[in-house]
Amino acid sequence: DTGVSQDPRHKITKRGQNVTFRCDPISEHNRLYWYRQTLGQGPEFLTYFQNEAQLEKSRLLSDRFSAERPKGSFSTLEIQRTEQGDSAMYLCASSLGQTDTQYFGPGTRLTVL
Amino acid sequence: DQQVKQNSPSLSVQEGRISILNCDYTNSMFDYFLWYKKYPAEGPTFLISISSIKDKNEDGRFTVFLNKSAKHLSLHIVPSQPGDSAVYFCAASPKTSYDKVIFGPGTSLSVIP
Numbered sequence: 179d180t181g182v183s184q185d186p187r188h189k190i191t192k193r194g195q196n197v198t199f200r201c202d203p204i205s206e207h208n209r210l211y212w213y214r215q216t217l218g219q220g221p222e223f224l225t226y227f228q229n230e231a232q233l234e235k236s237r238l239l240s241d242r243f244s245a246e247r248p249k250g251s252f253s254t255l256e257i258q259r260t261e262q263g264d265s266a267m268y269l270c271a272s273s274l275g276q277t278d279t280q281y282f283g284p285g286t287r288l289t290v291l
Numbered sequence: 292d293q294q295v296k297q298n299s300p301s302l303s304v305q306e307g308r309i310s311i312l313n314c315d316y317t318n319s320m321f322d323y324f325l326w327y328k329k330y331p332a333e334g335p336t337f338l339i340s341i342s343s344i345k346d347k348n349e350d351g352r353f354t355v356f357l358n359k360s361a362k363h364l365s366l367h368i369v370p371s372q373p374g375d376s377a378v379y380f381c382a383a384s385p386k387t388s389y390d391k392v393i394f395g396p397g398t399s400l401s402v403i404p
Contacts, residue, residue, distance in 0.1 A: 182334070209390065220295075220380045220394030221335065234391065269334055277323075277389050282334030 180204060182283035184270050190289045191260055198256045199286045203272030210253050211280060212245055213269040221269050227253060260290045294318045295383050295395035303401045310368040312398050314381030322386035326355060326366050329378045371402045
């Protein structure tokens with residue numbers, strides 16, 4: 179399967195714990211995006227990378243959130259000191275370039291108890 | 292403040308008939324519009340797009356219409372098939388940042404056999 183993959187698919191954690199999600203984009207794609215989706219809403223843009231450079235961050239991305247793409251391949255999204263409001267589906271997408279179609283992974287569903 | 296609106300949370304259509312999904316936007320800087328389809332437990336998949344220089348784009352059973360003066364677009368599916376049952380997201384991006392795709396809340400389409 180050469181699509182976008184995300185790990186884990188589900189994560190249940192207690193409030194205050196740290197969590198980390200991984201995204202593996204389609205191999206030749208330079209751009210990688212993170213979105214968050216809550217119930218009844220569409221995906222909301224969080225941040226994106228061009229290779230290893232993080233080019234833009236949404237105001238939704240508080241100081242507790244950090245994303246990396248160290249070698250321009252896979253990316254991680256870490257949430258520190260999780261809160262119940264962080265419960266959502268976290269989606270990753272990748273594309274060849276700025277104007278190319280974004281291909282989404284299946285998402286990581288986070289539940290904060 | 293939602294910049295992309297889909298005012299119908301759900302829609303039911305008989306198999307073989309036309310499905311019309313509507314979308315309104317508020318930001319006049321939006322230059323590129325997309326429709327994504329999402330099945331349960333999967334990420335959104337790209338369906339069809341349209342640039343602001345066009346008013347219609349067709350791909351098989353799917354046609355997107357854009358009315359810039361009304362800031363309105365619609366997706367027509369003809370004929371509708373049971374496999375089309377999914378959540379459909381309207382999305383848009385501004386020419387200043389094609390990467391920053393803004394999604395609507397989605398419309399859940401049910402095609403009844």
